Amino acid sequence: MKLDILAFGAHADDVELACSGTIIKLGALGYKTGIITLTRGEMATRGSAEIRAKEFQEASEMIGLAVHAMLDVPDGCVEDTWENKLKIIKEIRDYKPRVVFAPYWISRHPDHEETSHLVRKAAYLAGLKKLDTAQEPSRPNKVIYYQTRFEFDPSFIVDISDFHEQKVKSILAYKSQFDHPQKAEFGDEETLISHPEFMDKIATRDKQYGAYIGVRYGEPFLVREALKVDDPVAFFGPEYLDTIP
Numbered sequence: 072m073k074l075d076i077l078a079f080g081a082h083a084d085d086v087e088l089a090c091s092g093t094i095i096k097l098g099a100l101g102y103k104t105g106i107i108t109l110t111r112g113e114m115a116t117r118g119s120a121e122i123r124a125k126e127f128q129e130a131s132e133m134i135g136l137a138v139h140a141m142l143d144v145p146d147g148c149v150e151d152t153w154e155n156k157l158k159i160i161k162e163i164r165d166y167k168p169r170v171v172f173a174p175y176w177i178s179r180h181p182d183h184e185e186t187s188h189l190v191r192k193a194a195y196l197a198g199l200k201k202l203d204t205a206q207e208p209s210r211p212n213k214v215i216y217y218q219t220r221f222e223f224d225p226s227f228i229v230d231i232s233d234f235h236e237q238k239v240k241s242i243l244a245y246k247s248q249f250d251h252p253q254k255a256e257f258g259d260e261e262t263l264i265s266h267p268e269f270m271d272k273i274a275t276r277d278k279q280y281g282a283y284i285g286v287r288y289g290e291p292f293l294v295r296e297a298l299k300v301d302d303p304v305a306f307f308g309p310e311y312l313d314t315i316p
């Protein structure tokens with residue numbers, strides 16, 4: 072199966088927190104979407120690998136993913152090795168996405184930072200004809216970074232106002248991780264992300280980025296290269312009037 076967008080995360084819930092609104096929106100536009108996590112998230116304070124796999128399945132259904140999968144990189148040990156690059160190259164060649172999403176390369180969790188580097192390198196290497204994996208070579212058109220804990224100056228912001236509610240539902244599919252009514256079933260140890268205020272912070276951040284583009288909710292993205300615009304007059308339509316600081 073060919074995908075239009077393939078998002079990589081270190082752990083299940085990374086992509087949902089950062090940009091499931093955009094992925095849901097792209098699905099609604101008719102694009103085929105997928106999420107692949109490098110690890111099974113077995114190092115999380117709450118829940119277990121089995122619980123998180125089930126939650127990932129539920130989130131995937133809410134987002135409307137065509138593909139979701141977990142690779143077997145040990146949680147907490149995501150490292151820039153050839154073996155790990157090869158795992159990602161094989162996924163890219165299997166699904167031939169037009170664009171891939173990766174975490175921003177500066178993050179609190181080292182697994183996120185390494186995932187960022189690994190995905191960028193694998194996206195390039197996947198296009199090399201002489202790199203033999205018994206698959207057709209395929210290089211995505213673009214690596215697009217989503218934001219985790221550390222902020223960046225976005226290259227663009229996607230309006231997710233109509234999809235924010237679904238985004239929240241996709242995050243709360245991870246009942247063991249966040250402030251869900253059933254979270255007590257998964258232990259009484261509170262973490263930064265299971266705290267009731269955490270979901271408020273997500274909504275506040277989405278509103279902040281929405282405000283930058285004059286809409287209710289937005290998700291920021293970063294690309295390393297300059298963006299090509301053929302017709303700046305048409306591109307910067309009247310909606311940009313509201314975004315002049």
Ligand SMILES: [Zn+2]
Pocket residue numbers: 081082085180183
């Ligand atoms: Zn993570």
